[in-house]
Amino acid sequence: MKHFMNLVLIKNIYIGIPMAALICYLFLLFCFLNVAEKSSEVRDLKAILSALLSWTGGAVLMRLQISPGIQFWYHVSLMGLFTIPILIYGFLFHYLDIRGKDRFLDGCMAVTVSVVLLNVFTGCILPPPEVQIMANGGISYHYHAKTGIWLLAAAEIILLVYVTLLAHKKIGGQLEYRKKLGPLLIGTLLIMGGNILCVMPWSGDFPFDTLGGVGMAVCFVYIIYKQYLFSFSMRATTGAVYLIAVVVAFLPMIILEPNIDHVIGQTDSFTKQFITVFVVLQCLWMVLVMSYARKWLERILYQKKKHIVESLVEFQDMAASILNKKELYQKIRSTVSSAVPDSYARIFEKRDDHFVECTADGDRVLDIEEEARLRSFCGTGGIHKKPEIAVFKYDDKIYGFLYVELHRKNRLIYDEADCIRQIANSVSGALKNISAYEKVYQVSIHDELTGLYNRSYCSEFMKNLDIKEHPTGMIYLDMDNFKLYNDLYGEETGDQILRWSASQVQNLCSDKMSVFRVGSNEFLIIAEESRKEILLSFARLIQNTILEQKEDKPKVIQPITFSIGIAWDKNMAESARKLFRQARRAAFYAKGNGKNRIEIYEKSFEGQEQSREKGYEQVTPTIFALMAAVDAKDSFTFEHSENVSGYAMKLAAKMGLPKDDIQTAKVAGLLHDIGKIGIPESILKKKGKLTDEEYEVMKTHVENSIEMIHFLPNMNYVIPAVLSHHERYDGKGYPGGVKGMDIPLLGRILAVCDSFDAMVSRRAYKDALSVEYAIGELEKGKGTQFDPDVAEAFIELIEEDPSFQVKAS
Numbered sequence: 001m002k003h004f005m006n007l008v009l010i011k012n013i014y015i016g017i018p019m020a021a022l023i024c025y026l027f028l029l030f031c032f033l034n035v036a037e038k039s040s041e042v043r044d045l046k047a048i049l050s051a052l053l054s055w056t057g058g059a060v061l062m063r064l065q066i067s068p069g070i071q072f073w074y075h076v077s078l079m080g081l082f083t084i085p086i087l088i089y090g091f092l093f094h095y096l097d098i099r100g101k102d103r104f105l106d107g108c109m110a111v112t113v114s115v116v117l118l119n120v121f122t123g124c125i126l127p128p129p130e131v132q133i134m135a136n137g138g139i140s141y142h143y144h145a146k147t148g149i150w151l152l153a154a155a156e157i158i159l160l161v162y163v164t165l166l167a168h169k170k171i172g173g174q175l176e177y178r179k180k181l182g183p184l185l186i187g188t189l190l191i192m193g194g195n196i197l198c199v200m201p202w203s204g205d206f207p208f209d210t211l212g213g214v215g216m217a218v219c220f221v222y223i224i225y226k227q228y229l230f231s232f233s234m235r236a237t238t239g240a241v242y243l244i245a246v247v248v249a250f251l252p253m254i255i256l257e258p259n260i261d262h263v264i265g266q267t268d269s270f271t272k273q274f275i276t277v278f279v280v281l282q283c284l285w286m287v288l289v290m291s292y293a294r295k296w297l298e299r300i301l302y303q304k305k306k307h308i309v310e311s312l313v314e315f316q317d318m319a320a321s322i323l324n325k326k327e328l329y330q331k332i333r334s335t336v337s338s339a340v341p342d343s344y345a346r347i348f349e350k351r352d353d354h355f356v357e358c359t360a361d362g363d364r365v366l367d368i369e370e371e372a373r374l375r376s377f378c379g380t381g382g383i384h385k386k387p388e389i390a391v392f393k394y395d396d397k398i399y400g401f402l403y404v405e406l407h408r409k410n411r412l413i414y415d416e417a418d419c420i421r422q423i424a425n426s427v428s429g430a431l432k433n434i435s436a437y438e439k440v441y442q443v444s445i446h447d448e449l450t451g452l453y454n455r456s457y458c459s460e461f462m463k464n465l466d467i468k469e470h471p472t473g474m475i476y477l478d479m480d481n482f483k484l485y486n487d488l489y490g491e492e493t494g495d496q497i498l499r500w501s502a503s504q505v506q507n508l509c510s511d512k513m514s515v516f517r518v519g520s521n522e523f524l525i526i527a528e529e530s531r532k533e534i535l536l537s538f539a540r541l542i543q544n545t546i547l548e549q550k551e552d553k554p555k556v557i558q559p560i561t562f563s564i565g566i567a568w569d570k571n572m573a574e575s576a577r578k579l580f581r582q583a584r585r586a587a588f589y590a591k592g593n594g595k596n597r598i599e600i601y602e603k604s605f606e607g608q609e610q611s612r613e614k615g616y617e618q619v620t621p622t623i624f625a626l627m628a629a630v631d632a633k634d635s636f637t638f639e640h641s642e643n644v645s646g647y648a649m650k651l652a653a654k655m656g657l658p659k660d661d662i663q664t665a666k667v668a669g670l671l672h673d674i675g676k677i678g679i680p681e682s683i684l685k686k687k688g689k690l691t692d693e694e695y696e697v698m699k700t701h702v703e704n705s706i707e708m709i710h711f712l713p714n715m716n717y718v719i720p721a722v723l724s725h726h727e728r729y730d731g732k733g734y735p736g737g738v739k740g741m742d743i744p745l746l747g748r749i750l751a752v753c754d755s756f757d758a759m760v761s762r763r764a765y766k767d768a769l770s771v772e773y774a775i776g777e778l779e780k781g782k783g784t785q786f787d788p789d790v791a792e793a794f795i796e797l798i799e800e801d802p803s804f805q806v807k808a809s
Contacts, residue, residue, distance in 0.1 A: 018063065022056040024217035025049055044091035051087055052216065054080025074128045075120050081195065082112045085156055088188050089163045096170045108159065115152060124148045153196060160188065187219030308419050311339040315423060319430040323437045328430055329358050332402065332423060340416045342408035348374070349392075349400035358400075387417035390424030394432040402427070447517040449495060450502035458516040458524060462576035471530035472576065475539050476565040476583035477505065480595040482521035483710060489556060496554045501562075504545055508538070522587075524580065532568050532600060539564045539598050561596035563587050568600070637676050637684070640757055645669030647753035651790070652746070654797050665746050668721035672750055675704025702726060702735050721746035725754055730784045748787040752778065752794045755785070771798065 029049040058077025062070050086109045093101050119125040125148040164185065194212020315335040322328045329347050336345035347358045355374055357364040366374065392400040402424050406412070412420075445457035453461070465472065479501065486494040498521065505523060506515050512528040529535060546560055554560075565586025573579040582601040590599040648665040657665070676684060679701055683694050690698060705722050709715055724738060724747025731739025733751075743751075759774040775795055782788040 018056050018059040021214045021217055022053065022060050024214070025052045025056055028217070029053060040094040041091065044087065044094055048084065048087045048091060051080045051084045055084065056080075070131065071128045075116070078119065078126065079113070079116045081191070082116055082152075083109065084191060085160065085188055086112055088184065089159070092163060092167055092184070096167060098166055098170055101166075115148075119148070125152055153192070156192060160192070183219040183222050187216035190215035190219070305415050308339045308415050311335050312419050312422055316426045319426045320433075322430055323434055323441075325358070325431070325434055328427065328434065330360065332427065333360065335423060336402075336404055336420070339419045340404055340406075340412070342406065344405045344407065346403045346405055347400065348403065350398060355400075387412050388420065390420045392424060392428050392431055394428045399428075399431055450499055450517050452502050452506065452523065453514060453516040455516065455518045458518055461514065461516075461526065462580060465526070465576040467570045467573065467576050467579055471528060472570070472579065473527045473529045473531075473535045473566070473568040474579050474583040475525040475527070475535060475542075476518075476567075476580075476587040477523040477525070477542070477562040478519075478565075478587045478591055479521035480561045480563055480591065483707070485556060493554060493556065497556070497560060500552065500554055501546060501560065505542060508542060508545060522584075524583070526576075530568050530570065532566070535566050535568055536598065536600060539566055543596070543598065559596075563591035563595050564598045565590055566598065566600045572601070636761070636763055637673050640761060641670050641673055643757045643761065644672065644750065644753045647757065647794075648746075648749050650801065651749050651753060651794050651797055655749075655790070655793055657745075661746065664718055664721060665749055667715070668718040668725075668746060668750060669753065671705060671709060671715075671718055672722045672725050672754065673701060673705065674708055675701035675706070677708075678704045699726070699734050720744040721750055723747070725750035727751065728785050729787050733785075743787075745790075748790045752786050752790050755781070756794065756798075 029046065055077050058073045058075075058080060062073035062077060066073065086105060089108075090105050092098070093105070115125060119127075124146055126143060126145055130142045130144065167185075190212040192212070194208040194215070197208035312335070315331060318331055319328065322331065332347060333345045336343060348355045349358050349363075350356075354371060355366055357366060388404045388406065390402045391398055392402070402420065404412070404420055445453055445460075447454045479497075482494065482497075485497055502515070502517065502523065505525070509515055509525060509527075514526045516524045516526070518524045527535065527538075543562065543564065546562060565583045565588070567573065567579045567582035567586060570579070573582055586599040586601040590597040593599070645666050646669070648669040649662055652662045652665040679698060683690065683697055686694070702723060702725075706719055709719055709722065721744055723735070724743050727733035727736065727738045727743045727747060728751075729740060729743070729748070731737055756774050756778065759769045759777060760771055762768045775798060778786060778791045778795055782791045
């Protein structure tokens with residue numbers, strides 16, 4: 001060791017200075033050895049440092065006269081020296097984003113390499129130095145420059161000026177760039193200046209060239225230390241560790257070299273050098289092999305860790321948006337299987353103070369022995385200690401845990417255990433989200449009043465129901481006379497009836513039945529049953545249960561009953577929606593045929609409609625009972641309704657309308673003012689003109705009529721005509737302000753008939769007007785109050801039919 005230190009630091013300054021520069025460049029290169037950055041600046045920096053190592057390393061080995069000799073290491077050093085400026089210029093161009101110069105630099109590099117190779121064979125630039133032994137035993141080197149070196153130096157100076165101008169133009173007034181890149185250009189000048197001084201005749205023995213290299217190293221360290229171009233803290237640690245490792249690796253060679261004679265005996269200088277070189281190469285080979293082995297191992301471990309991290313990140317991203325436990329648990333199984341090879345994820349959930357295993361095929365209740373063993377394990381705290389177990393916990397409560405069952409001999413590695421823990425943390429948050437979502441979702445799909453599933457969820461349920469694959473039957477329940485309950489007892493009692501009825505139906509239904517509220521007073525049962533007899537038997541059970549007298553049953557005089565429709569045959573319905581319509585239609589027929597009945601939808605229902613004549617006949621007694629009540633309150637209204645009914649029927653026939661429309665016109669004429677039963681007598685029989693307030697009350701008889709018609713089974717078809725008989729052709733009527741052809745035709749017919757009878761009939765507030773006057777008013781009202789075609793047809797009817805004159809008189 002003493003011999004080596006004397007050689008390096010005392011007897012030969014030519015070795016000491018290059019050695020210092022070499023160590024400095026090794027340190028800098030090691031700083032960037034493990035950098036994962038793929039930027040062109042980092043690649044260029046590594047290339048510059050490699051060239052600097054080639055230059056200083058070649059100089060050191062040349063001065064140590066290591067085989068294969070001075071000339072070989074001299075030319076290695078020269079190659080590094082001449083390529084350094086080109087590589088520095090490349091770094092500047094990339095850092096400053098100066099584009100289009102890559103080919104120029106490649107050309108400069110090719111010329112430089114060619115010149116150095118030419119110098120190897122001819123010595124036309126700078127031949128190897130002359131070795132001289134000094135008086136103290138040291139060695140000095142004297143260079144004899146040729147003309148070519150000055151030409152090359154001039155070319156390098158011109159190139160430096162050119163690059164400097166390009167950089168100056170690019171940087172402009174950006175002082176920050178000058179601050180960062182200035183030291184790099186100074187270092188380049190130091191290298192070039194040092195080497196030029198070294199070949200001067202008057203330079204003596206002082207190593208200006210390597211001193212310039214030390215200056216360049218100082219500039220590099222300054223740039224990195226100031227973090228002008230790169231972060232330094234972590235890289236300095238990396239560089240220091242690698243440098244220490246290299247020094248330790250070469251310690252045996254440093255110790256062996258001065259003591260080699262004692263190891264192998266006296267030998268010549270060449271053999272000593274050969275052995276030394278062999279040891280150095282062996283050390284380098286071992287370092288290289290270990291380096292590649294380490295990188296190979298790191299790559300394997302990195303790929304494994306990367307796979308685990310990617311699986312975990314994917315799971316965490318998806319878990320945040322999963323709102324279904326089954327989907328979440330399936331994702332856990334697939335993620336664990338991917339991240340932990342040869343494993344199986346078992347998921348346990350705590351429910352009502354006992355554990356259930358959630359498998360892919362459904363929940364599995366633990367047997368008594370398993371439950372006891374699991375409770376004992378949890379009680380001892382083992383659930384928190386085992387790396388293969390991770391707890392699902394939120395709001396300070398344990399909701400379950402994940403157990404990773406290994407089907408391999410080796411245990412979990414740290415990254416796998418950490419992945420399991422991270423999965424459990426994500427699951428805990430996801431379960432909390434799912435719990436909150438479930439609460440909101442349940443509120444959104446249930447009816448607030450009855451607690452049954454609501455209509456929107458019914459639509460969603462039927463959309464996902466395949467009646468061809470699963471046996472399905474539907475029972476539609478339509479409460480009879482519900483509006484009567486509201487009118488007689490109030491809406492609060494009506495709500496009580498709905499709640500009670502819903503609870504009775506819900507209590508009768510099994511787990512294979514779902515109950516929905518699909519209308520204001522209508523329920524639907526969807527059963528996993530398609531046998532007609534069973535569905536009918538269940539419908540009868542509902543019917544009888546509703547009729548039973550119970551303590552909690554709302555106290556009303558009228559019995560609570562339902563008209564019930566059943567649909568069951570998948571051969572008559574291609575979808576759940578179609579089956580629903582069939583059940584509803586059957587309930588409609590049950591209501592039309594007397595209420596409190598059960599109808600089963602059959603094929604004969606297809607295309608069948610109840611005759612309007614038959615429907616009218618069924619409710620005729622009710623209609624005339626209502627008209628009698630109106631007559632008792634206002635006899636003019638009763639007579640007026642009969643007249644309008646007759647006029648409308650004749651006018652509809654004259655206009656060539658179908659038989660059903662003629663029947664509708666007749667019934668609508670009878671019912672169009674039935675709502676006046678709810679108008680105070682003081683307004684109905686007032687002899688003077690109505691005030692604005694009284695007129696607004698009078699206008700409500702239209703809505704009243706519609707509400708009362710709703711109580712009459714199978715009479716909804718008259719509603720459009722009754723609703724629109726006070727609309728005007730110009731849109732200034734009521735209640736909807738509809739105009740023109742948007743008014744139903746039968747409504748336009750009633751408007752003409754109603755106005756004509758009002759004019760030619762006597763009222764409490766006026767005498768009857770003549771038919772001629774009424775015809776004149778109809779003429780005036782064409783296109784404003786009346787449909788011109790309908791008014792004209794009625795005028796022709798008056799002129800053709802003498803009975804109009806008689807009625808008017």
